[in-house]
Amino acid sequence: MRVFCSSAKYSAEPSRRRVKRLQVEVVAQMGKDSDFLGRDILSIRDYKRDQLERLFHSVEDLEKSPNSLDGLLKGDLAALLFFEPSTRTYSSFQIAASTLGMQVTGFASPAGSSVSKGETLHDTIRMFEGYGADCFVIRHPMPGAARYAAETTDKPVINAGDGSREHPTQAMIDLFAIRKAFGKLDGLKVGILGDLKYGRTASSLAYGLSNYDVEMTFIAPEALQMRPEVQHFLKQKGITSKSEKDLRSVVSELDVLYVTRIQKERIPDPTEFEKVKGMYQVNLETLKEAKPSLKVLHPLPRVDELAAELDATNFADYFVQAAAGLPLRMVLMSLVLGDGS
Numbered sequence: 001m002r003v004f005c006s007s008a009k010y011s012a013e014p015s016r017r018r019v020k021r022l023q024v025e026v027v028a029q030m031g032k033d034s035d036f037l038g039r040d041i042l043s044i045r046d047y048k049r050d051q052l053e054r055l056f057h058s059v060e061d062l063e064k065s066p067n068s069l070d071g072l073l074k075g076d077l078a079a080l081l082f083f084e085p086s087t088r089t090y091s092s093f094q095i096a097a098s099t100l101g102m103q104v105t106g107f108a109s110p111a112g113s114s115v116s117k118g119e120t121l122h123d124t125i126r127m128f129e130g131y132g133a134d135c136f137v138i139r140h141p142m143p144g145a146a147r148y149a150a151e152t153t154d155k156p157v158i159n160a161g162d163g164s165r166e167h168p169t170q171a172m173i174d175l176f177a178i179r180k181a182f183g184k185l186d187g188l189k190v191g192i193l194g195d196l197k198y199g200r201t202a203s204s205l206a207y208g209l210s211n212y213d214v215e216m217t218f219i220a221p222e223a224l225q226m227r228p229e230v231q232h233f234l235k236q237k238g239i240t241s242k243s244e245k246d247l248r249s250v251v252s253e254l255d256v257l258y259v260t261r262i263q264k265e266r267i268p269d270p271t272e273f274e275k276v277k278g279m280y281q282v283n284l285e286t287l288k289e290a291k292p293s294l295k296v297l298h299p300l301p302r303v304d305e306l307a308a309e310l311d312a313t314n315f316a317d318y319f320v321q322a323a324a325g326l327p328l329r330m331v332l333m334s335l336v337l338g339d340g341s
């Protein structure tokens with residue numbers, strides 16, 4: 001049995017919202033795990049530590065028995081609707097869905113769909129719903145697009161990145177990768193470097209880390225510092241964070257350095273981009289004072305902010321991090337869609 005829910009506060013179609021709510025109540029009455037089953041995955045803020053830990057244990061189980069979920073969702077259809085380019089997120093969801101036995105439909109960029117003719121997000125979702133989609137994975141340049149999509153359909157929606165706002169599954173991967181590298185998250189000092197204003201992975205990671213006892217340092221030029229609403233959220237949760245302009249002044253303290261690229265495509269004024277471009281680069285020289293145990297992560301793609309000379313060092317964890325996207329997204333889809341029973 002498939003069930004659905006949404007945490008959205010508003011709806012263009014209230015009846016669909018009611019359906020999702022009712023179905024979640026049914027799950028609760030059946031004693032099934034309603035933390036993931038049938039849920040929209042819209043924001044990492046919706047997930048607490050115990051839920052994340054359960055997810056991570058399941059990913060560890062899958063890594064130990066890599067074929068254990070093969071074919072679990074045979075007969076289901078995943079619609080991957082990517083209104084923005086992607087390498088990792090699109091491909092890993094596609095491979096995850098296929099390995100779970102699902103059929104996959106949709107598009108990897110709007111150029112290959114009628115979105116390029118002006119079709120709306122609403123109509124696009126309704127079309128794939130009509131073709132029998134059991135879940136939607138959506139990337140869109142507009143903040144809030146995934147939440148809007150969740151109000152349009154009673155099928156689960158997974159946010160694969162909405163503008164500069166959120167990338168919840170990337171945050172799950174990032175937390176999992178740090179946890180794997182250190183065997184824990186508590187007690188770590190995590191630096192998040194780069195475009196923290198427009199980079200959705202940076203804010204989602206900060207939200208995710210707020211479930212753990214960590215110290216966060218936001219390292220960025222002033223124009224790209226972490227958005228006030230993220231800082232406010234952390235303050236309300238009692239999480240220690242500080243802001244710095246220069247990596248060198250803090251690098252020796254860090255256990256983890258999470259590097260992000262400048263989001264050129266999201267900076268509204270090209271002259272603003274010119275001012276900040278090339279303002280930071282992580283290389284062997286900038287890590288001279290770093291702990292030997294420092295792990296450097298990056299959601300990728302990288303441009304010029306992370307030197308390739310680090311790839312062969314013990315600092316580099318970003319390709320391991322990216323590879324974790326596949327098992328994590330497999331587990332997530334299996335938890336959201338259940339086994340179809």
Ligand code: CP
Binds near residue numbers: 086089170299
């Ligand atoms: N990390 C990430 O979201 O990469 P893609 O844009 O390639 O999906």
